[in-house]
Amino acid sequence: AVLVGGPGTGKTRTLLRIFEDEAGKNGSEAWASVLLLTPDRRRATQLEKLLPADILGAVAKVGGHRLVRSINSYAYLVISEWMIGRKQPFPKPALVSGAEEDVWLAQWLADNGQVWDGIVPDAAKETEWFRTEIRELMSRVGEAGLNAEDLDSLGRWAGIPAWQAAARMYESFAGKDPFSVQTPHIDAARVQIIAARVLQEWQQKAEAESVLGILPIPTTVLVDDLQDCTVATAVLLQAMARLGTRVVATASPLSATASYRGGRADLGKEVASLCGIPMRNLTRYHRYRSDRAYSVSQAMAHALDPRTPPPASDPQRVGVFSSEGRLLLAISNEIRRRHFLDEVPWHRNAIIVRHSGQIETIRRALVRHGVPVAAAERPIKLSQIPVCAAILRVLYVDEDDSAANALELLTSPLVGADTLRLYAFIRSAAAIDESWGTLEYWLTQSHIPDELTEEHPVAASWLRSAAAIVAAGKAAATMSASDGLWAVWEATGKAEAWRETALSGADSGREADLRLDAVVALFRSADLWMQEEMAAGRASDAQTFAKELLGQVVERDSLAVRGMRAPGVEVLTVAQAAGREWDFVYIVGLQDGLWPASGTSGILMQMPKLRTLLDEARNVGVGAIDPQLVAADTQYATERREQTRSEAMLLVSAASRARLETKIMTVVDSEQALSSFVMLLKRKGVLTWDEVGDNNPVPHDPKIPFDLESFVALLRQRTMGGQYDADQQVEAARALAYLADSGVQSADPVTWIGAGELSSREPVGQGKPIGLSPSKLETASQCLLNWFFQSIQARRQQGVFAPAEVDSAQLGTLIHRVAEEAPHGTPEQLRSLLDQYWESDGTWLDKVQHEKALHMVSLLGDYFQRPVTRVEVEKEFRLEVGDATIYGRVDRLEHLEDGRMQVVDIKTGKTKPRPADVEENLQLAAYQLAMTDAENSAGAVYLSVGAPGRGQNPEFRQPTLDVQQREELQNTLADLSANMRGPDYRPTVCDACRYCDFRDVCPARKDS
Ligand code: SF4
Structure with a gap:
């Protein structure tokens, strides 16, 4: 039967009970009495842990094989038994991993890229996005049991040249008959269908081919989570059922997690029909001990299928x-x-x-x-782990990125530098000699002058360490991958220090532990890579290894041994x-x-249409597909819905x-x-x-960490008085004394810092002109302290951004670039221009951003159709106010038909402005002041194309500033620039407080 039910209805438990019952019933003839299959290896490992060891041991002895495994692993076992279990064994076939397939595709495209001419731009052929699209397509075609000729036919009928080009790659990769055991590559998508074919032909051909082993099918096969399996699983189970295996499977159609990888949420129904078994519904939940555990899941399931019961609990x-x-x-x-x-x-x-x-x-x-995490047991991209990325970038130097690389190495765990101190060092160095004013320069120097070392001893020691690592990397680039890694690792000198910290058991020990695991995984990965390269007859130097790993597209299991660690919180x-x-x-x-x-994803390869046709091809065959179905446009709506x-x-x-x-x-x-x-x-x-x-x-942020240091800080704050009365002060002081006596060092006043004098009360940059960017005027006018903190943070973080910030910043840059190049473009023209850049530069940007970007340029295109006589884009200006200079560029200066000019500022941020705020906006006002005068100004436009909400007007206007308003503005800006010199930066509670990064240290806030 197929047991169908929501999560927590006991499906897996039922399978485990059946496994235990059936395990002891192995007849002498059968290959095994019972086999438990899961969609992936991870789930098999988890289920194995839930079975009693004695049962597993007994079952393993009977069959000689692990009988709880992934479906692909079983399919591969069937093929291997067929190939090697004979008088004269064939070589064991290799199962190609996703990462290996990606490398193969990259090489094929380098040699035969012309096949895609006229279908995708040249630059796109080298992108990981493109290879991922092809891999997906080949997988779906393989799972559906089609060969390259079928794909080519579908492409011809449907008028989709991409499918025809992909068919040529598919044939090279999988051969003319991709389901024969002789196929050049067996991949995860086809392994189950190949195994099904082997099983079908076993009895008929085994004798003629001198196959000695017995038919590898169990009396009962149990399959968990059919909703995460592909159609190939249905074919394999059908082949087993036809040979007499009893099939029991589970499915939870509303909680599928593998739809993106070809998983079929409704596979339970198909398996029941192909294997001729009934479906049974499980409706009682056993997992949940509180409504709070499953009301969200229940509500989403109800939204997907109104026949499921709605949640009945109070809102969470x-x-x-x-x-x-x-x-x-x-x-x-x-x-x-x-x-x-x-x-x-x-x-x-x-x-x-x-x-x-x-x-x-x-x-x-x-x-x-201070929260222990569980050991990571998942495929990873090593290049995403900072310590590995730093080592790899030392071995593979991308000259275009040298400044960012230098900073990345210095601030990585290998050196651990602090950007503020580095910045101070660079400023002093540049004052002595301008050519000394970059980090890259110092990473090529083996000596740092005494004057700089004396002034900045800590930064100098970081730079020396980093320079030694860089020198080791240069020398190691042409060594073998393992030797090269070892040379760089030794140059870091971290091995012993991290080992000791890891063994110390302190909070910092956990981090050292994780880093050492990552380094071990990197070495293991180099070993595997060298073996593969040698087998393929290619050179295997460290530089090539580093380059490949940095460009690694597909996560892979490093198979490295990891440190034994106490159980911790899992992140998955x-x-x-x-x-x-x-x-x-x-x-x-x-x-x-x-x-x-x-x-x-899937847009280039028209995957929704392909899926429709593949389903039809499985039912009626490629040649019998109704031409009307080929013509039907299943593209967009189906894609979105699915x-x-x-x-x-x-x-x-x-x-x-x-x-x-x-x-x-x-x-x-x-x-x-x-x-x-x-x-x-x-x-x-x-x-x-x-x-x-x-x-x-309204955000509700935590005030302080729940740890000893923060508790001590809280007591220190209370001791100082402020909003606390004398009794509370005394109580806090007593608590501090108690903690200090108990050995908590941070509670002892002798360790406290911050009691010294102020270093200076001079205004900042006295005597020097001050340069201001208009985008900061608004922040400074709202709260000077926020502006001051932001300026320091921007310097500290030069080149160091969190990924999300990089994405939004890069998206903004791209939108501005499109707007600059086509100042009169229609929505269609701008979308096409965006796509050109997207294909050439798109690898850095998450694909989820693409649609957002298309929406933004469409809004721009609509706006650009307004009548104007001329548009100047990215026009530079300088505006002197007091002793400050405001300088920058305006996105658009539009010359209107009545002779006036209008400034347009394009905003790609998500926040929708309030009209009243735009009227007062200092940045727009500064633009008006700089670019126009009272007579010829038509005001300014704040074009908010990034704010969510379709169908909303993105245009917010600031009226023309008259002569008096311009004078007042001059005075405001002069006062502001004077205040920006400090030395007092006062906080002003305002709207910006809501998203301010500095609330925790802001003296204007009670909770800081
Ligand atoms: S929290 Fe508010 S008052 Fe404090 S620095 Fe930030 S913006 Fe200024």
């Missing part, structure tokens, strides 16, 4: 925070509090994210806040969490544009993993808004949060 509060850092602090605080006060073990908590790229950041933040993607359960689960990533993702459904099913799955509580944690700031799913759940009465005014969620 969503965690809303003003930055990702604060969100992670809040999660860490909760987990620590629960651990220390309620004795909940760390491993009963999990954090589930939408994208694997979020995992490392979260793991590192947890470790920093939805797919990795499938089939697991914890007491408390946090879901992170329900942000607009991120989840549901609005990606454009994608939203898949994303909703991911949320059903993620939100059904907790036994006690599922918590949704989100960020709302000037760039990030709540996901449409969160809004939907609010409308359904499942979620709630505090709001002000125009549906603006």
Whole structure:
């Protein structure tokens, strides 16, 4: 039977019981009495842990094979038995991994790229995005049981040249008959169909081919989570059923997690029909001990299928925070509090994210806040781990990026430099000799002059260490991958120090532990890579290894041995969490544009149309497909519908993993808004949060970390008085004394810093002209302290951005570039221009941003159709006010038909401005002042193309400034520039406080 039910209805438990019952029944004839299959290896490992060891041992002895495994692993076993279990064995076939397939595709495209001429631009042929599209297409075609000729025919009939070009690659990769055991490459997509064919032909051909082994099928096969399997699984199970195997499977059609990889949410129905077995519904939930655990999942399932019961619990509060850092602090605080006060073990908590790229950041933040994390047991991109990326960039030097690389190495764990001190060093060095004013320069020097070393001893020592690492990297580039890595690793001198810290058991030890794991994984990865390169007869130097790994597209399991570690909090993607359960689960990533993702994968290859045709081809054969179906445009609407459904099913799955509580944690700031799913759940009465005014969620940030240092800081603050009375002061002082006596060093006043005199009360930059950018005027006019902090932070972070900031900054740059190049472009022209850049530069930008960018340029294109006589773009200006110079460029200066001029500022940020604020906006006013005079000005336009909400007018106007307003503005700007010199930077509580990064240290706030 196929058991169908939602998450937590006991499907897996039922399979495990059947496994235990059947395990002892092995007849002497059968290959095995029972086999338990899962969609992937990770789930098989988890299920194996749930079975009693004696049963597993007995079963393993009977069959000689592991009988809890992934479906692909079983299919591969069938093929291997056929190939090697004979008198004269054939060589064992190799199963090609996704990473290996990607390397093969890159090489094929380098040799035969002309096949794609006229279909994609040359630059796109080298992108990982393009190879991913081809890999997806070849996988889906392979799973459907079609060969290259079929794909070519479909391409011809449907008039899609991309399919025909892909057919040529598919034939090279898989041969004319991709389902024969002789295919050049067996990949994960075809392995099950090849195995099905082997099983079908076994009895007929075994004798003639002198195959000695017995037919490798069990009496009973149990398959968990059919919703995450592909159509190939149905074909394999059908072949087994025809040979007499009893099939029992489970399916949860509304919580599929593999739709993006060809998974079929409704596969249960197909398996039941192909194998001739009934479907049974399970409706009672066993997992959840509280409504708070599954109301979100239940509501999403109800939205997907109204026949499922709606949730009946009270609305749950969503965690809303003003930055990702604060969100992670809040999660860490909760987990620590629960651990220390309620004795909940760390491993009963999990954090589930939408994208694997979020995992490392979260793991590192947890470790920093004193929360132990579980060892990572998942495929990884080593180049995303800072310590590995730093080593690889030393071995492979990209000259175009030398400044960023120098900073990355210095601030990486290998050196651990602080940008503020480096900046001070560079300033002093440049004052002596201008050519000394870059970090790259110092990384090529073996000697640092005494005067600089004496003034900046710490920065000098960092630069010396980094220079030694760079020198080692240069010498190691042509060594073998392992030797080269070793040379750089030795030059860092970190091995012993990290080992000692890791063994110390302190909080910092956990971080050292993780770094050492990453380095070991890197070495292991080099070993594997060298073996593969040698087998292929290619050179295997360290530089090539580093280049390949830095460009690694597909995550792969390093297979490295990791340190044994006590259980900790797990951070996983939805797919990795499938089939697991914890007491408390946090879901992170329900942000607009991120989840549901609005990606454009499959657009080039027209995957929705292909999927429709592949289904039809499986049913009636390629030659019998109705031509009307070929002509039907299934492209856009189907794509959107399928994608939203898949994303909703991911949320059903993620939100059904907790036994006690599922918590949704989100960020709302000037760039990030709540996901449409969160809004939907609010409308359904499942979620709630505090709001002000125009549906603006109010962030509730944690005040301080839940740890000893912060507690001491709190006591110190109380001791100093302020809002606390004398009794509270005394009480805090007593507590500090007690802690100091108990050995808590930070509580002892002798360790406190910050009691010295002010270093200077002189105004900043006295006697020198001050240069201002108009974009900062608004911040400075709202709150001078915020501006001051931001200026320091910008210097500290030159070149060091969080990934999300890079994305939004790069998206903004791209939109401005398109606007600059086509100042009169129509929406279509701008979209096409955007796509040109997207294909050539697009690899750095997440695909989910593409649709957003298309929407923005469409708004621009609509606006650009207004009548004007001339437009000047990116026009530079300088404006003298007081002793300051405001300089910059305006996006557009439009010359109108009545002879007046209008300034246009294009904004790509997510925050929608208030009309009243635009009228007062200092930046726009400064533009007017600089570019026009009172007579010829038509005012200014704030063109907000990035704010969410379709169909809204993006145009906000600032009226023309008259003569008097211009005079007042001159005075305001002069006063402002004078105030910017300090030395007092006063805080002003204002609208900006909501998203201000410095609230924790702001003296104007009670909670700082
Ligand atoms: S919290 Fe408000 S008052 Fe304090 S620095 Fe930030 S913007 Fe200024």
